[in-house]
Amino acid sequence: MLFFMERKLFKLRPIARPLIQHIIGNGLGTFLWFDNWHPDDPICLKWSSRVIYDSGLPKKAKVSSIVHGDQWVWPCSMSINLLEIKNHMPSYNLNSSLEDCIKWLPTPDGVYSVASTMASLKTPHPLVPWFEHVWYSYNIPRMSFILWLAIRGRLSTLNRVHLYNPYVGAFCVICSSSPKTHAHLFFECAYSKVIWSHLKDMCGRPWNGHSWPRFIAWAAQRWKGKSPSIIVKKLCLVMAVYYIWRERNSIRSRLLSINLKDWPLVALKWNISIG
Known part of the structure; x- marks a missing residue:
């Protein structure tokens, strides 16, 4: 029964992923290719796995592998996709002394709530008279x-x-x-x-x-x-x-x-x- 519920929850990931954003600090708590930290959604979803190969970084790399102090440092590569990724990096300033944090986008303060989840998932309809x-x-x-x-x-x-x-x-x-x-x-x-x-x-x-x-x-x-x-x-x-x-x-x-x-x-x- 537990595995059945886990499979059901995994199927909801495409729905929940756009509602979560990783704010990068030192980059140790965020996966480079799979977490939603880049402005263009998770990198692995928008670009093919060829990007991972071109970068020379492992599949399970963390964002910390491209963070040096308060700068973004990507491996040198002639990949057009990697160049596009570099040109659309987050605009906020890095602070490697802080840990990564997760922001819940449906709420102004970024804190998760059940009410905001329901409001985000349900389709708005006019009230019925009854x-x-x-x-x-x-x-x-x-x-x-x-x-x-x-x-x-x-x-x-x-x-x-x-x-x-x-x-x-x-x-x-x-x-x-x-x-x-x-x-x-x-x-x-x-x-x-x-x-x-x-x-x-x-x-x-x-x-x-x-x-x-x-x-x-x-x-x-x-x-x-x-x-x-x-x-x-x-x-x-x-x-x-x-x-x-x-x-x-x-x-x-x-x-x-x-x-x-x-x-x-x-x-x-x-x-x-x-x-």
């Missing part, structure tokens, strides 16, 4: 994650699984009446209707005649702010989606089906009474 219903101060992470997947249509519903495995039935495992889609599971299935019909007073909107995407769009416009009533509505939404999805997984794994006479038992799980 983000406050998924990520807010009172959210329950495991439930919010399922809601996030449900809104984006990324849960492994049977219609999605059917695309990759045609031998898997695409119909809802709960009601067996319609193809299993996100819209059906969370808003049209008989199981979901029982849940939403008894949460409509808390949510402030009846579910009749409305689809799952329209309900999410409506909630994004109406459920704004941090008042207790808004928080309760958001929690109703995320918990409904989470437990509907959990019940679906439970039924599928046990190969059970729910009979209409069992709907009162379903509602009982939510401490709901059916008249």
